[in-house]
Amino acid sequence: MADALFWIGGGLIVAGAMLSVLGAAGVLRFPDVYTRIHAASLTDTGGATLMLLGMGLLGPFGLITLKLLLVWAFIMLTSPAAANALANAAFGSGHRPRIGNFQIMGEDKATDAAPESAGKERA
Amino acid sequence: MTAPVLEASFALNVALLLMLVVLAAAVVWTRSLLAAILLMSVYSLVSATWLMVMDAPDVAFTEAVVGAGISTIVALGAILLTRGEAVRVSWKRQVVPGLLAGLVGGLLIYAMSGLPDFGDPASPANSHVGRAYLETAKRDIGAPNVVTAVLGSYRGFDTLGETVVILAACIGVALMLGFGPRATLAPPAGAPGDHHVVLRVTAKMLVPLIILFALYVQFHGDLGAGGGFQAGVIAAVAIILHALVFGLRETTAAIPPQAARAVAALGVVVYAGVGIVCIVNGGGFLDYDHLLTPQIEAMIPAGLLGDPDKPHHWGQYFGILAIELGVLMTVSATMITIFYGFAGRTIDAIAAELRR
Amino acid sequence: MNGGELLILLALTLPLFAAAMIYAVGRMPDVRETLTLVACIGLAIVAISIFVRVGQGDPPALTVAEPLPGLAIAFRVEPLGALFAVMASVLWGVNSLFSIGYMRGRREARQTRFYICFALAMFGVMGIAFAANLFTLFLFYEALTFVTYPLVTHAGTPAARRAGRVYLVTLVGASVLLFLPGIIGVQSMAGSTTFTPGGLLNGRVDAAAGSVLLLLLVFGAAKAALMPLHGWLPSAMVAPAPVSALLHAVAVVKAGVFAVLKVSAYIFGPDLISTLPAATWILWMAAGSIVIASLVALTKDDLKTRLAWSTVSQLAYVTSAAMLPMASGLVAGGLHMVFHAVAKITLFMCAGAIYVATGANRVSEIGGLGRRMPWVFVAFLAASFAIVGLPPMAAMWSKFLLITASFGSGEWFTAAALIASSLLSLVFLMPVAFRALFSPAGDGAGGEFVRPGGTPVTSLVALCVTAAACVVLFVAVEPLADYLAPIAAVSFMETAP
């Protein structure tokens, strides 16, 4: 029983870690801000959930499980909110998605450099 | 003597340290200050993890809240007010600094050969005073967390100094930034009822939670990792979050800058006051065994903290409690003051200053 | 506080008090100058009573403060100092008398400052004279430099300022770089700097260290104007005549040679000196000084400058005396210090008197003046005799003793230099008086006095007094020499051949 729990828990943690690595790759490879945010936030919550689950299985049941639960709740609360805020801020500072209708509309080619140049102008 | 090297933990140690080296190299490399600051934030997080491997949960906790938290916020505030990129430095001007750093490094490498092996339990560092604390803390202080015992009591004077350093930073930042043109940090996007409603709702839920957590960290310091310093930073973060989401005007209405400065000073007064009370009651400075007069001690019910049979060091207990409170006050108020200082200056304010 | 302490305190405070009073009444010249004279007389009385006490074997002493253990500001009078004090205070009086005439006659500016600085200079001189240790001597020695600086630059012309700068740089530089290190050296070797009969360092230093210290201390006392540190003296002649008279014949330069004598007698002691190679080197340099300065004096037409070079030469006599490996040299040096002072002040006062009366300051301008100013030139002649070392002038004795001592100790070179210098001074001094008195008509024979009435009476009295003193001291030399004998632990009869 304990062995099985160990393997399941370990597997979950590894899976969570893999998910996070995939998310990181997405952040590097995706074309624009919004898809990158999407990659980061989704894998973040997903990976964290898997890992916390794995940890819960590995540790003794009790206070630690409760703590892990709280951590999970916290992540579920903050991570999407942060992603939302980030996307919001990106939109507010003039970034437009590169795919879908927006690309056809052809606004703003060099979106990546926008925040910095904006900062410079203000400075 | 054969030291049982725990292979797994050592491998983790090596891996994390290598990550730190890579991060440091990236910080050296990059010219973007934003990138450097974020890399430093990651650096802190990684080093906090490493500190956990090194059995230093208190330090890890602190490194996480300070390095990844408050330092990043302050540094971001600073580049917002200055500029985002460093000028390229020609290689010629890097030769001398490189040589200097190399010189120091060479001296250090030479010196390292005289240091005991990593993890050696018999090294002087681990066998003299450090070990004495482990042996006597329970008896002298009564707190299970030896780090807290040393921090609060054995080396409480250091901690007083540390608190004063924080106060000094508060005074320094207030002197530098606190009296200039004061701007109101408006809610992130100007329009009322805008897209930020998610953020606001979340923040409203989070702020009390964070403060609750700070209190937990504060009072849990006796038993586990944590204490006044970490709690202070966490509490400050709650306020800073409030300011970021709801605007500086809202926050300063709740906590005026003058009040924050006053609390920072009062924290040190509380800490030093404990020391003075000890003197008045016939002991030395910060000698908590004399904090309570016998009459007061007699009034404490024996079973106040659980097990009635165990002898309890009430003086030490309340002393550490009180000084941690002082630390909490000073640290949280200082962090808030620092944030106010940086946030209170905007680019427009700078322009106004330049025109003056 | 006993009588001795009181006397020393009086000697020190009287000039200070006088300076303050002069400042207070500066607007009333008559009161001011009366005050100066009263102070002179008072100081002379005090100095003489100290002199007498020392003679009676009851030397006054006083310790003022001890900033560090072994480093005290203390006074203790010994014969040489007592003599120096008497000489300086009496000559101050005489000089003040002269100054009154001179300064009024020339209508000089800033007369109050002039008198104040004089009084302060006497404060410095008294401190130097009575100092019980090198440190105290150094203190007052430096004070003397600074209070006399305004006197040197009195004229306020660029030339005067330049001379003042040379004066300060040479004297202070030598003090800081040479004299003070020497003192510290003495302190570190002996644990104190107290003047000790027989020599403080005697038996405590080896020849090398002793030589270094001796060189530092002798050359550090740049007021003694030993070549090559003599440059300040001729250039300081831009000062008014009374300044040259008192300071550059009596107070300042004599403070230098006095310091050398004290160092020789009480820090090293004759025994140690006789073993130090540096003493011989200094003797040679002094001999060179004597001859070269005399030769330079020959070439100078400006009367005061000529006298100044003569002073350089004569000061080197005293330095030589201090360095002779023979105790009697010290007595000779002490005597010569006094006798030369009396003679030289006379010469300077004469030069001043000529200048104030006729505006002439060059030797070539004074031909035939003697007819109109007989007293002045008779006094000049007498003083010239003294400088050359002819009887019946007191300086003959000291020179005689000096030459004997140099022969006696085998320093023939010094003796030769002394004799050569006497001959040279015959050549450069005698013609001055002779040209004035006996030349039928020179450039200055005709014409009017610049100042109606010629030399002021007070000035005339003053210079006659000192000229007479040259003669009187000739007779009184034996008691004086005996008075000084304790410093070298010999008596006059032994020193005489």
Next chain:
Amino acid sequence: MQLEALYVAQPALTAQAPILAIAVPLIGACAAALAPSGRAGWMISVVAAMVSAWMALAVAGEVMREGVILYQLGGFAPPAGIALRVDAMGALIALLIGAVGTLAAVFSGHSLAAEVRPEKHTLFQAGFLLAQAGMVGLVYTGDAFNAFVFLEVSSIGTYALVAAGERRDRRALPAAFNYLIMGTIGATFYVIGVGFLYGATGTLNMADMAARLGTLDQNAAVQAGFAFIVAGLGVKAAMFPLHGWLPGAYAHGPSLISLFLAATATKAAIYLMARFLFEVFPDGAAFGDMFLQWVLAPLGAAAVIVCSLQAVFARELRRMIAFSSVAQVGFIFLGFSLANASGLSAALFYMTAHGLMKAAMFMALGGLAISIGARRLEDFAGVAREAPWTAVAFGIGAASLVGTPLTMGFLAKWQIMEAALAGGRIWIFAVMAAGSVLTLVYVGRIIEVMFFREPAPGAPRAKESPVGVLVPLLILAGLSLWFGIDASLPQQLAQAGAASLFEVRP
């Protein structure tokens, strides 16, 4: 003057005096930060500084009577607990800090009004008191790491205080930044050094460290620890060539801070270095002696010559005096490098003398800065006529700097030179003499301009300093004179301190 006659303290208070000398300004700083007005802040500052000075006096008296004082904090005996350990040397430096701090606090009333924005006054006073508390703590503590904490307590506020001079001279800002960078590197070096020593001995208490280091002087870690500690403290002490921060910080900061730092900050760091050099490190070890002779002495000599020359050629008056401070530190290190009791005692005496004279000079300039904003030397032409008392006090400080007899500076130079001769180190003696002459040159320049030159037509006229400045200023100048005539108080403490350090050596 006997020390015991100087103070009156209740016995109970005397026992607690060491900690009160630190705690009172600390609490005073908090009170000042809370003060309702600048005036109230000033009063708190004066009172707290005065109490601290009084306590330091009590400690000094106690040390003279009883020898080294140990004060355990928290009731734990060292090495487990932190202990204050005050020897005569520390008592002397703390006394200097207390005295200068008190006078500076009095002076600050007028000075701040002229130089710092009014709303900043309370915080400024608070920062000033923190710096004072930090320095006293640094001097009193017997714990190597605690010393680091106090080093930072005294520094962190000070950086901002220097920067606060920007109202008058904006170069204060980069100067303060530079100071912060250098100071922090120095402090971190110190921590690294202490880390090595801790790694080698397992203790942080300096006395315990000394005992356990006994045989370890060949250990590479100990040697490196030594090097790092000296280099780190060398930065704080403005040891040549690590002094780069000092001229800017002193020249452009507010007068109050320049004067306080110049008089005390470098001294506290030098004192700590002396304790490591002579108390903690393996006694008579070839390594330490080699360091003193081949590193410290040449660096001291270089500081004396190079920085005196820089002072000679400086154009701004305060910069000149700041360079002079570095040169004077060189004199102090020359005294140390003699490695004997008389050299150390002389160097300590020199530290005290230098603290008093520099405080007087900077305070005089601060008094003048109230009425004229002059910086260049020429702008001070003829100030002696308009502000005679201030100029005279400056002149006394300058005279002491040169080493004029009857001032404290003379006795200080005298002692070091005498010790150098006694130790047979003629070249040190020669460097001292040369340095004194260079000092004479630049001081002579200043005095000539201030006292003997006519003010330029149309230049702003200086005014005599207000009484609130003159009183502390004249007291400082008077102390320089008084100790030049009767030096027994600093002398006794310096000698006892040096003796106690060398007693430790076998």
Next chain:
Amino acid sequence: MSWIATHFNYVVVVILMMAGLFIVFSSGNLIKRMIGLALFQSSTALFYISFGKVSGGTAAITLDAQGAEGQALAAQLDPAYVAQFGVEGVVYSNPLPHVLILTAIVVGVATLAVGLAIAVRVRESYGTVESDEIDAVSRVAAEQAEPAP
């Protein structure tokens, strides 16, 4: 090789220290210099903590050796080792460096805050945070050398 293994942590500390110092000395940007300073200071934390680690030790929070946790820890170690280096049956890491580094971290953040505040003021006063440009402005000012109003 074994030296590398036993001193690996120290070598990393040295590298980090050099990196921090290099940034401080080479960069002209005040903010970057502060970041370098922070890196430099944090390396001392690694240094102290490294020699406080005891092989097989646990965090210095006292445990009951007879309790479950204590037993689990003891099971991983040689009993003789525990007997020699343990305290009441448990091997702990050294708490003292932890305490010291807590203080050092706090000092670090204080320094960072003050330094950045000064940098911000420099930016306001000079319009730049690059040392070269500040020097240029100062030099011009020094040449004019006008007395402050």
